[in-house]
Amino acid sequence: MQAIDNKLIYYFNKWIKLTTAEEDLILSNFEPAFVKKKKDLLEVGETCTYIYFITKGCMRSYFVDAKGNEHIYQIRMDNNWISDLQSFFSQRPSLYYIEALEDTHLLRISLEKLEELYDKVPKLERYFRILFQKAYINALERLNATMWDTAVDRYNEMLKEHPDMFQRVPLVYIASYLGITPESLSRIRKKQ
Amino acid sequence: MQAIDNKLIYYFNKWIKLTTAEEDLILSNFEPAFVKKKKDLLEVGETCTYIYFITKGCMRSYFVDAKGNEHIYQIRMDNNWISDLQSFFSQRPSLYYIEALEDTHLLRISLEKLEELYDKVPKLERYFRILFQKAYINALERLNATMWDTAVDRYNEMLKEHPDMFQRVPLVYIASYLGITPESLSRIRKKQ
DNA sequence: CAATCAACTTGATCCAGATCAATTTCATTT
DNA sequence: AAATGAAATTGATCTGGATCAAGTTGATTG
Secondary structure, X not given: OOXXXXXXXXXXXXXXXOOHHHHHHHHHOOEEEEXXXXXXXXXXXXXXXXXXXXXXOXXXXXXXXXXXXXXXXXXXXXXXXXXXXXXXXXXXXXXXXXXXXXXXXXXXXXXXXXXXXXXXXXHHHHHHHXXXXXXXXXXXXXXXXXXXOOHHHHHHHHHHHOHHHHHHOOHHHHHHHHOOOHHHHHHHHHHO | OOOOOOHHHHHHHHHOOOOHHHHHHHHHOOEEXXXXXXXXXXXXXXXXXXXXXXXXXXXXXXXXXXXXXXXXXXXXXXXXXXXXXXXXXXXXXXXXXXXXXXXXXXXXXXXXHHHHHHXXXXXXXXXXXXXXXXXXXXXXXXXXXXXXXXXXXXXXXXXXXXXXXXHHOOHHHHHHHHOOOHHHHHHHHHHO
């Protein structure tokens, strides 16, 4: 794989500065993957063997509750990471599904290879430290919004922050991600 | 400070293995701090200069909404970290308050010193990578519970996971942390 | 140790968003 | 292009937890 003009490397270099040798070493440990629309990347009960970088496409993670209802907690598109981190880092069976909402191209790496790379390229561990730090801060903000803002506020916030999602993701899924029913989302949109 | 039998070092060594020299270096960069009950460690508008490890005590972080209502998003007790990470890492003014619920003893480190330490002791960056990773996974679980479980379920979960909080934290604050009113929490407890 | 303020409880009422049910619109497959 | 199934809309009704109000218990502080 060519390090130059590679999307993944481009995003690493936003926060850390890699040498060409490091870029090559890192890339040699990633392998491409592809999931067709509506197919699962991960199913409940499977152990999540990889962490994935989406180069092009769209995925959702969700779980199914006792009543059989699906609840989406992540929607990720191009140039974002997706995985079930709980399963990936513990190497225990997942409680979640990860499904492609579009034909999706990914780059994946196993836990074993990632941990080897951390030792060989400590800067990479810095990248992931920063990544998780930001993800954590984000999750707390989403938590606050879910607890204390109205559904209308969360809808508007999402429209502002992720307008692209509305072009590519069915509203049923966006509703679930916002923590409301499709009926409520439909009514919110009507009133705007 | 003595590295041996130090709580902070004990917790670092749960996930990484430090040499005595590294332990001493790390500890020499932390300084003790103390906050009296009901006093603020951080106020809205201040930049959060430190990340803090609570050696003994209890703290809450909260924000005040447009109507003047307080909303608690973190309660932390002994042997946990507390900070406003958003403000700390960006070095911009905080949107949150951090207040002591008991007389609290802490160990603090500035962003500058922490980043120096990352370079000198890469294992420390590993510790924080793992810390944020776990914190992120946790925040997502709390988000799912807030979106999809009932108030009763969240109360029972908290009773199971953090029974100690009910001994030390007033119910008004626990209610806010759970995303409900004190009235609702009182009614939930009555019915059990 | 009384006074004052904060925490907690209980009751009555209200409302944002859920649920249930029926169409309508749209997308995919043959 | 017809058939099928999924997504979206609309209406009627319901409900978990909020809000408002008042009273009680408990903990600080002068």
